Amino acid sequence: MVGKEGVPELGSDGSSSDGAGGWILVNARILVGLIGAVSCFSWLFVMLGTSIFIPFADLEGVATGAAHLAFLGGCCTTLLACWRFSDWLSAHRIVQVILAAAFTLAGCVGFSLYELAATWYGAFGFVLGCGFSLIYPLYGEYICLFFHSDIKPYIVGIFAASVFMCTGLLFSGPDTSFLFAIIFPAVAISAYAVAMVLLRLDTVEGVKAKASDKRSQVVWRSYLATATSGMAAGFALGCILSTQNAQSGVFVLIEVALLGTCIGLLVDSLHKNFANETATMRLFLPFSAVVVFPLLFVPEEIRYVFAVLLLCGSIFPTTCSLSAICRHVVLCDLSAIRAFSFGRLICFGGIALGMIISFAGFSELAVQAIGSTATILSIILFMVLVIFSASFVMTEDNYPDRDRFKQAEVKAGSGEGEAVLVAGPGTPIRRLAGEPAVSDEPEVIDEGRLTRPGIFYLKCDAVAKRYDLSNRQKEVLVMLAKGRNAEYITEKLVISSHTAKAHIYNIYQKTGVHSRQELMDLVEEMEIELPGSD
Structure with a gap:
């Protein structure tokens, strides 16, 4: 990328x-x-x-x-x-x-x-x-x-x-x-x-x-x-x-x-x-x-x-x-x-x-x-x-701004509901390499529940907001929470290894964790309110 x-x-x-x-x-x-x-x-x-x-x-x-x-x-x-x-x-x-x-x-x-x-x-x-x-x-x-x-x-x-x-x-x-x-x-x-x-x-x-x-x-x-x-x-x-x-x-x-x-x-x-x-x-x-x-x-x-x-x-x-x-x-x-x-x-x-x-x-x-x-x-x-x-x-x-964008559920097998915005805030319109393109059609959510990738990105977004991470730090956070290392982040973001490590260090400092595994656990344990839930 x-x-x-x-x-x-x-x-x-x-x-x-x-x-x-x-x-x-x-x-x-x-x-x-x-x-x-x-x-x-x-x-x-x-x-x-x-x-x-x-x-x-x-x-x-x-x-x-x-x-x-x-x-x-x-x-x-x-x-x-x-x-x-x-x-x-x-x-x-x-x-x-x-x-x-x-x-x-x-x-x-x-x-x-x-x-x-x-x-x-x-x-x-x-x-x-x-x-x-x-x-x-x-x-x-x-x-x-x-x-x-x-x-x-x-x-x-x-x-x-x-x-x-x-x-x-x-x-x-x-x-x-x-x-x-x-x-x-x-x-x-x-x-x-x-x-x-x-x-x-x-x-x-x-x-x-x-x-x-x-x-x-x-x-x-x-x-x-x-x-x-x-x-x-x-x-x-x-x-x-x-x-x-x-x-x-x-x-x-x-x-x-x-x-x-x-x-x-x-x-x-x-x-x-x-x-x-x-x-x-x-x-x-x-x-x-x-x-x-x-x-x-x-x-x-x-x-x-x-x-x-x-x-x-x-x-x-x-x-x-x-x-x-x-x-x-x-x-x-x-x-x-x-x-x-x-x-x-x-x-x-x-x-x-x-x-x-x-x-x-x-x-x-x-x-x-x-x-x-x-x-x-x-x-x-x-x-x-x-x-x-x-x-x-x-x-x-x-x-339009990001505060107006809300993900909406789409009932399975029906045309009801509004279109789901697949890309989250700060996501570039297209990755150049290494990741599949986003589908042109809205994702169908079975039985009113969000898919796992949706929950993952919502949790990452919640962590970023709670610990006041910048947009760039949030991008790095997503990769770290997926288990990616500094070398991978350097290649995908086309930045120097020094800059990648600096971002990782700043994320660790803000969130209070000491390793990638602790950061993954922090994201996994983050409680969020799912859209459409009562």
Whole structure:
């Protein structure tokens, strides 16, 4: 099995100790994919937030707007196709990588041509969006596979690293920025191809679409929240793109503000996690209305200030919704490509809507056509949509979490009862080797009793909660309770023997046992309340 080296804190001798607020390290082989994920998000941020990928277009004309919207159109089209054909793509990841490389190469070559018509920039933007959205779900699956115990810190960390890379790109100058920008898609695709070979990703068995949809616990309000946060980001990006040049000093300040926001989110996710999904969304919606309203009155030259505030604010719900869908994949054992593609389709659809509204109100073409009325109407429309969304999203918690997941009994020989969630909290969506895949069908429980494996994992979970074990320690606990040794744990989790022994030592210290047999006895004797028992 593949995994990460979960090392929240490192001592002076390099040993690990678990605790809140520590940093998380990864295995060297998994780091290849992590670098690719950073490049993938950098590619997205540069394409949506700047015009660097359109070096020869008239920045004050319609070509840039057409390219950005076409890129989003390509993203949405391809994500829809990935969702629809997730079963086939899960079995042919290498084909997906090849197609991503082909579309990306065609888009980059097209943008490098000199002085094309606006329609051509739109076409190449669409093609580049297709290339991005073919590799994007694969990295979503990668995050679910290897960072399942600490998804949110990794996602926020990837965002922060990506914004940092984009900030550095702005200092390359207008003549060379395009050449540096195309490095991002090249690294993103190449890194995944290397990770596929190193970690045998092509052998990962995907969950079937039918089984995945049956297990899904996402409610429509969570998708509405995702679309609304995307719309806010798109509206802010449209305002910035319409009024600022990507090489200006103002744009550097924008990137610095985004980087500070991401770093703050990263620190919060590693400590108290105050910026959780529900709290963030409930605060962000009224914040959006408050920030956008002054755009009706402020001078044109300082509108970007409020757009930056809105963009920084949208980072909170965007990262939360992304981590929520990845965590949902892990908890419910879903098809990562299918669930991730659909969730991101909703987000990109919201970004496209927000960008269209913003371009219609702030672009020079719109202002010349109908004057300041265009700006007023676009701001009012945006606020109405935000208020409409808030009336639904703020009524209750929308994102599924592990507290909502309960195993339900299924009567033998009947179709009654709800589907059983086979995978327990923290279980990766698929083991790469050494263990059989989880069945796509719910386990039938005879005479209202749970099977032995179900009791075993419930007992391990109870021990982990009683002695405050971390997610990584719980994984090690399960293996120890099965009689596995440190060598086996090292191989299966792809961690060093030193780290494995450190985890075992910490588990022994917390539980007060002195041997593996005592730990096995502790798990065996743990009393639990079985679901459905009176």
